[in-house]
Amino acid sequence: MHNVLYPLTYLGLCPFLIVLARALQAQHAYTPTYLAVTPAEAEFASNNVSSGSLVTLLAEEASPCADVFESDAQYYSVYGFMKAKYGGTDAVWRRRVNLIYRQLESLVLERKITCIVMWNGSDCLGKICQLVADRHQLKTVYIENGYFPNTLQIDPKGVNAESSLCDVTSSQWNVDSPRVMTEKKVEKTTPTNIVHLHFFQRLILKIKVLANLKFYDQYPELRDQQVRKAVKMTLPLSTSDEIIAQKKPFALVVLQVHDDTQILLNSKLFNSPKDFLLHCYQRIRAVFGPDYNIVVKLHPVDMRRICYADVAAEMQGVHWVGAEPVQPLLERCDFVMVVNSSVGLQSIAAHKPTLVFGESFYSRDEICGVVRTTGQTTDFLQQLKRGNWPVDAPAIDRFITYLHSNYFVKGSWSFGPDTDLSPAIQKILRINS
Incomplete structure (x- = not known):
């Protein structure tokens, strides 16, 4: 029963x-x-x-x-x-x-x-x-x-960083013929x-x-x-097409909803997306120089809820992208920096070098750069600059295959x-x- x-x-x-x-x-x-x-x-x-x-x-x-x-x-x-x-x-x-x-x-x-x-x-x-x-x-x-379109997580233990996937070891998924x-x-x-x-x-x-x-x-x-006063969008937004048309290399920094569970519960290094963004900007500038393009993808839900004008004033040469699909930017960027967004997993699946700063079931050294202390960021970026990204491409494919075969199911709440x-x-x- x-x-x-x-x-x-x-x-x-x-x-x-x-x-x-x-x-x-x-x-x-x-x-x-x-x-x-x-x-x-x-x-x-x-x-x-x-x-x-x-x-x-x-x-x-x-x-x-x-x-x-x-x-x-x-x-x-x-x-x-x-x-x-x-x-x-x-x-x-x-x-x-x-x-x-x-x-x-x-x-x-x-x-x-x-x-x-x-x-x-x-x-x-x-x-x-x-x-x-x-x-x-x-x-x-x-x-x-789920972390891909039209997928769901259904788990006996929890979701995201609390899911049973966190208990799955490399020996279970990083094999040629996983169960x-x-x-x-x-x-x-x-x-x-x-x-x-x-x-x-x-x-x-x-x-x-x-x-x-x-x-x-x-x-x-x-x-x-309760009624909240909408934040006025004052940032000069760019489109993906405009950025791609420049044909210049760029880093993609992906922001998340500032009061989402993924930030409040599973982001130990940063208390807010603003702190994360400033950290990424400063480290990119230190390693790649003042002329390297940085693209910041705003989360659509937060565009009228949180103002980034204060941190934008401290950053030069940054392109802000609003509520449009992230996929074109993923395809053209040099690398991606996320806390623990679903975009991070999509980036990994696309074989883009990805720095992950938060707790997630995909925060695994075999498939991405897991930043456990803020001091590691520069080391990872220097490896990227030298073309020495320490990630095994076949391992990425095995992990994504494991997720689709054993974890995510097709479906949506809508x-x-x-x-x-x-x-x-x-x-x-x-x-x-």
Whole structure:
């Protein structure tokens, strides 16, 4: 018997999790329970799942709970990332953790939950789910975007730098004939219909937020939804075509969302993309000189959220590229510098010399330059300048082949005419076997 809990943590991802749960129930008798701990997700779920399968945990309807942990360190391990990202006081986050933990544990016991399927798992609810799963020996399935177009990560341990891939040794993938996971052939599974929030539901939700002065203390994980003043883009942007037309060698520095989990949790050398960017600029200039071209690829999500004008004033000869595909730049650049972006893996797959500054499952000496201390950057760049890049090209091909054959599955959280849920279903079945 499989009683599966699906925490609905992000409104945009609710459709994917719900149609996935429906398919698992219809095809394999996986009994779903949906957990919504925020108002919009609860309202969306009420449009699409039966009342018996939906459990809502709304802060304004709940009573305060006793502490679930003994130390501040235990609490911070659960909400520290979210607090750093969204703000709020320790007291607010502590109350939130107590409430969710108590109710989640009761739900697991009452419904005899055997598995929790969640997106990413790095947020506060995800951390609590992991702790409850460990305590009650439940299986876990973490889902996240893959590192190549139309792929997903589906993992029993975590995603990105927490995934089970980090435990895979070179002897498992860096061989001529690695073990390949084979999936049985199954029919295509298309998404079922979803009913989205209608205008009046959204309006009522907004009114409730405005009328509740304590809303963001009750739901600190939603503090990012507060109205923010958009940052004015003042950088002179170049296009990929303009840069390529110059026919000059250039380095490509790839920026990530400044408050993404990959930066806040898995970037030990730099606290922000600005620090990373300045470091890369200074080291490139020191090794390649003042006339060497540097191209900075901005992340589209951050273009109206963070201003780079202050660091741009300290950098000369830099081309800034905005929201356009990175692939043309990858194909023409001399080398790439990333913290731990998916672009880093794409760069490696394209056999571009890649310096990786953060923790990732692809931070491996066989396939890229893993920068573990800032002092190593210059050494790597000098090797590049001498044409002595210490990476084994066949190893790159073996690693990418291993990923496609054993780890990433075809699929996406967004639906299109060719959407097929069956690869994701087969991976979940294998984890649960």
